[in-house]
Amino acid sequence: MNITELGRTGDGAAPPGGTEQAVLAAGLVKAFGEQRAVDGIDLEVRSGEIFGVLGPNGAGKTTMLRMLSTLLPIDAGHARIFGVDVAGEPHVIRQLVGVTGQYASVDENLTARENLWLFARLQGIPSSRARRIADGLLGQFGLEEAADQPIAQFSGGMRRRLDLAASLITRPPLIFLDEPTTGLDPRTRGQMWATIRGLVADGCTVLLTTQYLDEADQLADRIAVIDHGRKVAEGTPDELKTAVGNATLQLVLAEPAESPAAAEAVRRVIGADPVLSPEKGRLNVPLDQADLAADVLIALRAAGLSISSVSVAKPSLDEVFLALTGHGTDAEENR
Numbered sequence: 001m002n003i004t005e006l007g008r009t010g011d012g013a014a015p016p017g018g019t020e021q022a023v024l025a026a027g028l029v030k031a032f033g034e035q036r037a038v039d040g041i042d043l044e045v046r047s048g049e050i051f052g053v054l055g056p057n058g059a060g061k062t063t064m065l066r067m068l069s070t071l072l073p074i075d076a077g078h079a080r081i082f083g084v085d086v087a088g089e090p091h092v093i094r095q096l097v098g099v100t101g102q103y104a105s106v107d108e109n110l111t112a113r114e115n116l117w118l119f120a121r122l123q124g125i126p127s128s129r130a131r132r133i134a135d136g137l138l139g140q141f142g143l144e145e146a147a148d149q150p151i152a153q154f155s156g157g158m159r160r161r162l163d164l165a166a167s168l169i170t171r172p173p174l175i176f177l178d179e180p181t182t183g184l185d186p187r188t189r190g191q192m193w194a195t196i197r198g199l200v201a202d203g204c205t206v207l208l209t210t211q212y213l214d215e216a217d218q219l220a221d222r223i224a225v226i227d228h229g230r231k232v233a234e235g236t237p238d239e240l241k242t243a244v245g246n247a248t249l250q251l252v253l254a255e256p257a258e259s260p261a262a263a264e265a266v267r268r269v270i271g272a273d274p275v276l277s278p279e280k281g282r283l284n285v286p287l288d289q290a291d292l293a294a295d296v297l298i299a300l301r302a303a304g305l306s307i308s309s310v311s312v313a314k315p316s317l318d319e320v321f322l323a324l325t326g327h328g329t330d331a332e333e334n335r
């Protein structure tokens with residue numbers, strides 16, 4: 001069963017009133033004692049996009065999602081979801097937003113299938129349709145084999161998938177995913193990405209948080225980078241990466257003495273100087289476009305220069321942060 005069929009079987013809330021913005025928030029603040037966990041964030045998520053909130057541990061990501069989903073009161077500022085005021089109409093908001101984590105109270109003694117069926121029943125869906133929805137979601141999330149095991153036996157990744165499945169029962173038009181792949185193995189992570197893309201292809205809007213630049217890069221149409229409760233940058237993945245350079249081609253020359261000749265060959269291709277460590281024969285070449293890597297290698301061969309090792313490094317979240325904020329992502333070093 002695909003997501004579209006699930007949408008037809010559920011009685012999900014449609015976004016009211018044709019608003020272009022799924023989320024429109026201004027000046028959001030949440031304080032815990034002296035600490036402003038969210039410190040004046042403006043956010044606009046457009047209908048139909050995947051919006052990524054990228055930030056290190058403790059940046060305020062979860063707090064922001066909890067405020068937007070009515071789970072935490074908003075101390076200052078205001079937020080609308082599909083035009084509906086979050087503080088003023090929390091009951092409407094809860095029908096518009098699917099939040100993973102809200103079904104953390106799964107019954108450990110029930111199976112995955114029974115839990116999904118029960119959640120659907122609690123939403124007022126008739127029994128046979130609830131069963132079809134549960135079966136469809138179990139298939140979609142690769143939980144068929146484990147469907148009849150008690151949740152108590154589930155791995156972390158399986159729980160995460162069941163949690164997302166449960167939040168989709170009513171097919172809400174906006175889905176919040178709080179670090180959907182943290183701690184998942186690469187294969188499960190890839191499956192989760194495909195699932196998220198499928199949700200959007202089917203008309204959902206997704207607001208997700210992540211600590212991983214590559215995840216935001218792969219999935220998000222636009223990204224807000226947050227740090228200590230504040231937004232420090234916003235843009236498309238390309239715009240953010242351009243701020244730090246897209247990638248670096250790291251070369252080691254077979255003959256360190258050939259560094260100057262290699263630097264000259266590189267300069268002719270990229271129009272800029274590589275970063276040299278001549279004594280070790282190392283050259284780091286910043287690349288605006290990944291396909292320039294091949295041009296650089298061809299130019300070096302044409303110049304008769306041989307290379308003992310080649311790798312391409314992508315900018316990490318740390319590098320993006322350093323470029324944007326002047327400090328790393330480790331919260332301790334900022335104190």
Ligand SMILES: Nc1ncnc2c1ncn2[C@@H]1O[C@H](COP(=O)(O)OP(=O)(O)O)[C@@H](O)[C@H]1O
Binds near residue numbers: 032055064
């Ligand atoms: N209920 C709470 N009480 C006190 N402090 C909190 C609470 N929830 C979060 N915080 C603090 O607010 C900051 C932001 O937390 P959080 O939103 O969980 O960050 P993130 O999700 O980006 O890791 C952290 O310093 C955290 O310790």
Ligand SMILES: [Mg+2]
Binds near residue numbers: 061062063
């Ligand atoms: Mg968090």
